[in-house]
Amino acid sequence: MIAGHWEVVVVGGRIAGASTAWALAPYAERVLVLDASQPTAFWPQQSTWDRSGNLAWAELDLLETVLACGAPRTYGDTQRVGEDVAERVYPREDAYSFRMSVPREVLDPALLAAARTRGNVTVVRPARVRDLTIDAGRVRAATVRHGGVDIEVTCDLLVLADGRLSRNAERVGAGAYRVVESPWFALLAYYENLPLPTDRSYFSLQDRSVLISTPCGDKQWCVALDLHQSLIDETGRHPAHTFERMVRDDPHLGPAVAAGRRSTTIGGAGRMRMLRRPMSGPGWCLVGDAGYHLDPVTAQGTRAALVTARILRDRVAAAGRVAHADLTGLTDERDAALDADWTYTEQIVRG
Template sequence: MTDTYDVVVNGASVAGCAAAVLYARRGAKVALLERRSDINAHKVLCTHYIQPCGYPVLAELGLIGELEEAGAVRNSAQYWTRWGWIRPEDRVGPGVLPHGYNVRREVLDPMLRRLAASTKGVDLLLGHTVNELLTDDGRVVGVAGTAGGERFEVRATLVVGADGKDSAIAKLAGTPSETSPNNRFSYFAHFRGLPRPEGHSAKAYYLEPDNAYVMPNDDDITVISVLPSMERLGEFKADLEGAYRRFVKALPDAPDIDAAERVTKITGTVNYPLVVRESTGPGYALVGDAALTSDPLAAVGCAWAMQSAHWLADTTAPAVLGHGDLGAALNNYRKRRAENLKAHAHLIADYATARPFNHIERFTFSAAARDSRMAEHFHVFGSRLMSVPDFLSPWAVARCSMVNGRALLRPRAQPVHSGERVLTGQGAR
């Protein structure tokens, strides 16, 4: 049997569910296909962090109240650097700056699927595996595959690939792509019972070249991830448990994992390349990780999945419903994605080489560690709510210059020997 829809979305995770709901609310009839049969299935390899740039889409989906009721943590962050901590909320206090949510995918994914299934105009089809594209004169017009051992076909005006970094839609369409190496690997585990700072701030560590993060989540769970450079891979392969624990315990202001309950095994990946694909083709579009798989260190996957779903529905829904040219609408989506994400994605890919900080990073990170206003500026940029040119605006450059200039002019405290002790700074006075 062949069913006909306005839109068929392959992949019922963050990007796919968001796209399906947003298209349906704009009047489209949507088939949402998911290869897994369990509505509660969820992604495991994830930062469980929704950047503040994803908040408007969550609000449009109507999920803010449900997320908070489920215990999702309003996220803020502190960033450790060689110049000390960057603390964006030191001046404004917890909850004032833009926030997203920390929430485990085992909570988020079923929530999104149930929202999609209850949305008028969406047919959620679980257990459907796509293995073929239907085409007409070089244009994608639908998908085919298997469900319960039988073949199915779904035709649509637009096919959306929301099926992750190994996107079947992208592979079947032969979508052009570029791959960049990730010279860090990652391992993480979930702990229950760790003390939480005021405002439940996440902590990100820039250890040059290694990185780590400690992220409070729902249900009193804290996700602790280590992201060492590839130079340390042998150490972790030889003794994963020991290497992970040593790494965490060596962090500045390290969480006391010995006093907490670890509720998951140590999980991770040693090969996570960054992939950028052409986001559109004749009759199809890609959203989320299918279009752009970024570095887990940047924690942008969930928010960019929601944003790209919103941009796609917003730019193409009229054409899907017969009010305009679909090719032109897809071109507008591609341009909108590039305008918002290309520069950020380039910086993330460059830093994924595990290189030391460059001159601009040293200039801005050091100022943000020394000045609360620059810390706020840094946080908004890291939340992907600010463009790269705005981050390096004349005001920001002048402020960094002033802050760092004052630090260079400040006399360094000389060690004062007192018996067996060596006192520095205020202790020497």
């Protein structure tokens, strides 16, 4: 069913991949999205964004899709710094001036469903791209493991949206040219029925940790913790244990989680690297974390993924068709567009 030629093959079907398939579909005859993960897998990568994220969704015509996911919009937060507590209200610049968080188990399928409504987007999963064919310096084909067999697909454009650990980026020769090692461990879990307000988040900034709770659905909250590696090393305990203890001991969240229920495992990632890889080359383009990974500590990854998808879409739209688009110079365009996010995140990561 998938063997043969596709104008666009997108590897990875989450924020970056699904949004790119949606955005490029009007300029291609057929788009194939391949994702290695099971549709029902818990994906412990949060997606919280602020006004700038809302604007990025709107630029891709996906804001309505995202709002339909049902997460509450928040207009302020309670911030605890040390023992001091302050109530903050976000500046009301326009209709986009809110913060929101959508669980990936809701967001990612909604984005893929939107892409499918284009009528020319096919999604296949689990399907892992395990090799690429490069001929005369240009990517021509991908070998896809699906249903226990290897299938070859050819394409005019291969979009790699396969995350920060992309092996395919290395295969096309897109090595990282800028790397910052991060000492932060990012953890999260979802909770139900917490006696907390649904119109505001909570931040607790303590020594080498930031604990955040954000309403993200009907009676649902995402609780996230950024933990400095030195704290993990000092306790010698598994990071999930430290997460549970810090949530329990927090004066605001502790009583709330005792009254509610944790609905997922505690997941996340550590020993991450911020990285920049080239955005495009002959027959290929990198979107999302695969090409530009910001540490989660500043919660700008979603916006960065959308900005890269939009930059690619704009270049293709200017040419009228994927096959006619000249993708040179995208790296500089992307780096300029995201420079402020990189600088801010790097400052926090380096402490």
